[in-house]
Amino acid sequence: MTDNTHSNSLSPSCDDYTVVKEGSVHIRFPKGEVFYNPVQQFNRDLSISVIRTFSDIYLSERKKRNLDGLTILEALSATGLRSIRYAKELPKIVRIYANDLDPSAVETIKRNVKLNSEDASHIINIIQPIQGDANASMHRLKYEGQQLDVIDLDPYGSAAPFIDSAVQSIADGGLLCVTCTDLAVLCATHPETCFAKYGGLPVRGDVCHEASHSNSSAILNAGYAVSGSHCEPLAIKTTAPVSLLWKIMQVMVQRRLFLK
Template identity: 30%
Template sequence: MIVNEGSAEIIVPEVYHGPGKRGTGFYNADQKINRDITIEFIKRMGVHTVLDGFGGTGIRGIRISKETGSSVTIAEVSRESYRLIMQNVERNGSQATVVNDSFECVLQHGVFEYVDIDPYGSPAPYLDAALLGVKRNGYLGITATDQSALTGSVPHKTRVRYEAVINNDTFRHEMGVRLLIGYVARRAASLGRWIEPMMSIWHGHYYRVFVRVMKGFEGAGRMMRNMGYVNKHTLLWDMYPDMDEGPVWKGNIQDDAVAKDVLGSAGHMNFNSEENRLLFCDMTDIARIRHTSLPPVETVLQSLVSYGHAASRTMFSPTGIKTDASCTTLEGIMMDALRRRSPA
């Protein structure tokens, strides 16, 4: 089967949607947005040397090579997939180098300003090698599809894999992203490294984060001040359970200037500076607890802004609002909007 994506035309055994499964030449069509954003990130950061650590069909590395001009190495441990990648590299006239070896081994024999980690499932087993192997002040692009662990929907996986407790509720996707960043930060600190989140995305079945990696225990100590536990009962609203969740990353999840440029160029998602705010108020939760219907989200947003509050939608919930107003204030605005809408 022939697939066209970006500047590349590749041969794939089969096209998958969703999390997919391990197989020769795995190609996931739903990851196109991920790859588009990655390419714009590499261009924005001026990266010259790239490792695509999990080649599959070679689509990511081939596109990066052709569309950014960076020097790209594609690692693929499967012999069958390696042969397919070689065929696709030649088909596209790409200058990418393809190595039939593991991600970890390839890292030891090259110097890369950007390392892409897009495995099947959790990136956790590969983080130490990437943090140690990437060039100082370089970048990691990390994809995680193990949402059952990161969102707390399978609690024992969350505890065993990420050494954390997360409540599987309305906030699970933001908490999942913050758990992922926090786990990368903790692994970095243990290795004398520290990270700075550049971008964070939730899209369907995966999370994608980009971080800058720097060296030094002093910086690691400063970084760890962003780690901690979240209690939604005290942070947001007393209707939520009184429990501590984490440890998670409580600091910024994006560099606004970078995210604005990259998302604007990629064209798939809107930039939102309010995403750095820790959690949000969710109108669906408020309506459920108050046993009311939902007023239009835009009406509530406009009212918040008219009262002088910062307010915007969030990628983490269709009825969530990132705001500096309290959830109690938001509740009052919702009730006012419903009263105005009701017939006299």
């Protein structure tokens, strides 16, 4: 009787839970407790396509290191939707760390992993939910010897506070996926805040969104300059918030050369 009661509390018809299906994944989370942005579905679809292409080239270049697959960190995971989609829809994934600061979000991630393991049991061994500050978790994983081939930053607002830690923690030649959703700051509504966060001033007018890419790229390049490393950015304007997916240009060019 107890088990049935627990099952009903998580059923799709329960008024206390929101049910979402996206890609090959279905998730449930308590209403008002965990953040979910449906507009970002295109962003997640695009990330999956990019990581799939990146994986082929990245792993082929590192055969001598005997890498079996990618290790991914989603630093701000919320519901775990992105991590679960990565685990189910991408090949050659060794480990995915789904991190969130909120303990209730981590519990939601665990429930959603278990829910989706019914038709994909392997994801339980791939996804590792962890609770902690995003910056602290990135540094901790690095110093524990974990090679983070892909780091995904999709915060609520600016990604600027997480750039330094991500740049220092990502593996050499890795892929850094960054989303900035503070368009009000990047598009001239709050110029003083934009300068404080991104080190540049927004531009008013028809080109404000294009200028926002420049400001986002500037702070990301500054992060790499501090570490003495190098990045190759490409900004993509969609109906979703600003998304910066690193090394796309190089990956796509190399992919075309490979196909030829």
